[in-house]
Amino acid sequence: MENGAALSIQGLSKEYTRGRPVLHNISLEFAGRGFTAIIGPSGTGKSTLIRCINRLVEPTAGAIVFQGRDLVTLSGRALREVRRQIGMVFQEYNLVERLTVMENLLTGRLGYVAPLKAWLRKFPQSDIDEAFDLLEVVGLSNFANQRADNLSGGQRQRVGIARAVMQHPKLLLADEPTSSLDPKTSVEIMTLIRELGTAKNIPIIVNMHDVELAKRFADRIVGMSGGAVVYDGAPAGLTDGHLKSIYGGEDWLR
């Protein structure tokens, strides 16, 4: 983009059923680095927004410009090539349960490996070395050959993050990555996401509904309500008034 944004969302709308938009004309710009938290109540379209970025969900209208290309117009091979550049971490981890931790990590390289080689598990040695290094970083060195369904929630999410990082992404998306985890593990996972983002120098966009967690980790907060952006700025600028307009009501603010 001419203004140097890594990702630019322009006039994005999404309707699952005609006439009932989930996202209303959203426009957001993301710089080449930094941790952005998208907060808002359940069902306000946060997940839809993030899934529109890597086209797991088809936008109804608008443009999503990433690396100078409008993702909304892409399909087939071109779309897959862009997806490889975008790592994604999921709320329920979405690991392939019956594959080992190592196989799950190498899933992040599938975009670069031919089907027969992938079938035979013939990944380049450099990918395998990197996977072992990453397992050390996320603290799961001894789990390479464990099946994913043997892991705890926190361990699974670490594998999920490592899988996304294996893609060498230019952008990291995370959809409620800690909503299924306890508070302590949540902080550990957020710290890991933030550290990896900083180390790889890539922008991070995380959906979450926990305001305190968002304030603690984010450089920028986007507040959504009813499918529209109602706050966009620094965590420090987020007032009770904003929270009221994002989540509605005020009793919960004490």
Place this chain on the structure above:
Amino acid sequence: MVTIASADRIAFKPNWWARAGWIALAVYIVYACSLLDFTWTRFMVGLDNGARFIGRMFPPNFSRWEILTKGLAESLEIAVLASALGILVSLPIGLLASRNLMPAWVTWPARMFIALCRSFHPVIVAIVFVKAIGFGALSGIAALTVASIGFIGKLFAEAIEEISLKQVEAVRATGASFMNVITYGVLPQVFGRFIGFGTYQLDSNLRNSTMVGIVGAGGIGGALFAAFQRFDYDFVCAMLLAIIFLIFVGEVIATRVRAIFLERGKVDEE
């Protein structure tokens, strides 16, 4: 509090359609019995004959063991080849027929094909193949392959329709090609059940391969049928024992295969 009028307080509402159905079924059973001479007297008359038949079966006669082993080996070959071919064809057909991964214009033809393969009993399909491509094992293999596709193609499709799409979504999000999504996102989720269906089909084909010979499609069935017609009941008995042995060995092999591939123990039985 809303009170319900006592006339409306019916805890168990009678289902008159179900009751009528049960009565109709009972009436039909009595009618069919009377029509087919399905009576105790008829059974007792038959028993006499049965005693003579069983008497002539023993001791079993293994003197013509060459015919027996040749037939048995051919049955085994038919079963293994038909299972292998059937599974090989069922994999893509099952995938094409799964409604969660494929658009309707792909699943419909695939489902029609599977339904067509399921329509007829293997023996009828075997007769068709014997008429079309001649006597012999090839017809048996073809018939049981069709039966295998009809059976496990459908089971494969159903297994794929029950997978977690979240796992598939994650693999798709990495930018993997379609084939890689299948290998890493779909196959691991269904592999165990596929092994179960495959070994079950081998078991089923072993049984059926001893039967298609009756209509000339190869295997031990031909010799068995001939022995029946010549009243060589002692040889019949020898062949029946051999078939039991074959089925038993097949069962043992199937169990071993499942144990090797499914470290998590049992396959969920269908």
